[in-house]
Amino acid sequence: MEPVMSVEVDWTIEALGLELAKPSSAPLAQRVYRTLRNWIQEGRLVSGQRLPSSRRLARELGLGRNTVLAAVDQLIAEGFLESRPGAGTFIADVAFEAVASQCRETSPAAGQAEVGEAELSTRGIQLLEFCATLDDRFGAFAPGVPALDRFPHELWQRLLRRHLHTAPTQWLDYQAQGGVPALREALCDYLRLSRSVLCRPEQVLIVQGAQHGFELLARMLGDVGDRVWVEEPGYSGAQACFSAAGFEVEPVPVDAEGMSVESVPAGGASPRLIHVTPSHQYPSGVTMSLERRLALIEAAERHRAWIVEDDYDSEFRYGQRPIAALQGLVDGARVIYVGTFSKVLYPGLRLGYLVLPEPLVAPFRRANARLHREGQYPVQAALAEFIAQGHFSRHVRRMRDCYRQRQSRLREALAPAVARGLTLSEGQAGMHLVAWLDDLKTERTLVAHAAEQDVTLSPLSRYYLRQPGRPGLVLGYAGAREDEIERAGRWLAREWLALEGEP
Ligand SMILES: Cc1ncc(COP(=O)(O)O)c(C=O)c1O
Known part of the structure; x- marks a missing residue:
């Protein structure tokens, strides 16, 4: 195709000179290549424009000709430039800027499309409905986290x-x-x-x-x-x-x-x-x-x-x-x-x-x-x-003792609430207890207050597919140190008692 313009872009010589004067440890050929490529991607150099000859670029920039040729050859190989024998080296006739500006306009970052409903598949959106319990998996009460410290x-x-x-x-x-x-x-x-x-x-x-x-x-x-x-x-x-x-x-x-x-x-x-x-x-x-x-x-x-x-x-x-x-x-x-x-x-x-x-x-x-x-x-x-x-059996035995201890620290901390009617699961196994609550409002309030205290509280109702689920809290006790468990447990007991009208 005939070039739209065959104007030689002289400004590139001075601009390249300024660019190469900046401190950098990258090889010169790499820097020339990067700079020209960026200008094409940004639309400063457009299809049909002619680059100054490699001889001229080398001479005026004080570079070896091979350095310039290495950069230009790389850009030709990648399709950004094209060489026309007898005419020179041109910015290739590709619709780079048109595609790039279209992408910019419709990109989610430009706020044109909502990532989520608009971009995801139906399956993807459905999948996200099962991802709510992924949050907040650290510290006291994070469920399913073992004693990484041990x-x-x-x-x-x-x-x-x-x-x-x-x-x-x-x-x-x-x-x-x-x-x-x-x-x-x-x-x-x-x-x-x-x-x-x-x-x-x-x-x-x-x-x-x-x-x-x-x-x-x-x-x-x-x-x-x-x-x-x-x-x-x-x-x-x-x-x-x-x-x-x-x-x-x-x-x-x-x-x-x-x-x-x-x-x-x-x-x-x-x-x-x-x-x-x-x-x-x-x-x-x-x-x-x-x-x-x-x-x-x-x-x-x-x-x-x-x-x-x-x-x-x-x-x-x-x-x-x-x-x-x-x-x-x-x-x-x-x-x-x-x-x-x-x-x-x-x-x-x-x-x-x-x-x-x-x-x-x-x-x-x-x-x-x-x-x-x-x-x-x-x-x-x-x-x-x-x-x-x-080692595996030994580690399991140790963790069993550790979790038994952590669970009993949690029970001790929650004892004042339990004495007033808070019901806990039996805890004969595993790494968490469930505290059953009477209503969803209490569950919601406790979860909201916990977030302010940096405590992870997982609402039990979220583990139900048919809503409303049964209210409660899933209290992971394995992944936090005893003192953290105790602190969080005491806090929860106080909060629960306050909500239940303890004097
Ligand atoms: C019921 C249940 N099954 C399996 C897993 C373990 O999954 P994975 O092996 O993918 O970590 C968990 C972890 O939280 C779990 O709670």
Whole structure:
């Protein structure tokens, strides 16, 4: 195409001179390239204009000709400039400025479009509805945060360093083994002994935390429009994965015995998945009774649904041995066990696992390796050693003592309110207590006052999909030091008493 103008842009020589006079450690060719590119992007240089020749630029700027040529050649290669033999070097005939100004006009930053409703997919908007409980995850009462201050960092770093150092070269490649065999074996031994899970190492698929496991389960076992039963109240992390995969999320009430499948009206669409936390229901804290476990397994069989057993914090039981997993209860039951290291070690580790029935092992491995890729094998190997050498069990024992102590400090701090009728969950397991409240107004007021005090208070009603949810507070006690827990607990007791009309 003929250039619109073939005026030589003389001003570039003086302007480049000023630019290059500024202090910089970047190579000169790089600076010439950057400056010219910026001017084109900003629209100061437009299509059809002719650059002074490289010879002239070099001479008048006091640069080597190769320096100028390197910059110009790079811009030609990227399409910003074009060389016309016998005519010179021109700003390329591309509609850069037109596109750029269109983008500027419609960019969200320019306030032209609302990020959110306008920019996100329907699925994206729906997903955000499950993200409310993500906020404020630090300090006293943040739910689901383990005692990071008690994690054996030095020991862990040492193991990590060693395994990074000795990792075989093949671990740098793509992997599709379902995770490091040593970790799958160590996990299998642990799950068999501690959780009565029936499994062989081949059935274990290492994933990047439970969340990744839920996503994979949703994609592999359900289609858009399928139904998933979730606990009400329940864990929004899992619900988010199911919703994002296009599932219809149907809340099923939880009572003192756990999810009650018999309360689902007959005749509705069958679920494809049923997400449950039977060992320690999240967030109510109840343990699913044997009768309910059997009813659940029977319902899954009848509907040809898969039970997703989310065993996120069962290691922490105080007083009695951990309750055995649902997975090992009935041979052949349609249960997929999901475990995570987020609570026992730390959430940033992003390691968890699925225990899959034999026929699902190969398809899941292949799909996971394709969709998410596997990796971090040296970290997995370090974790396998951490377990095999007994550090894992030791850490669990220590944390159990620590959490028991933190919970009792919280109970002591809340005692004045409890004496006046504040009801707390039993707290025989896990990392949080639930304080049941009488009304949503009290819940709202306490949450608002807590924010002013830098205390994280999670309203229980937010864990319900059908509104209004039951009012209460989810009080994480594991992740904060005893003195912080005590301070926050005393504050909460005072606030609650003030609201309840204590003199
Ligand atoms: C019920 C429940 N399941 C699973 C998890 C762990 O998820 P992840 O392994 O993705 O960190 C949590 C964490 O808060 C949880 O509360």
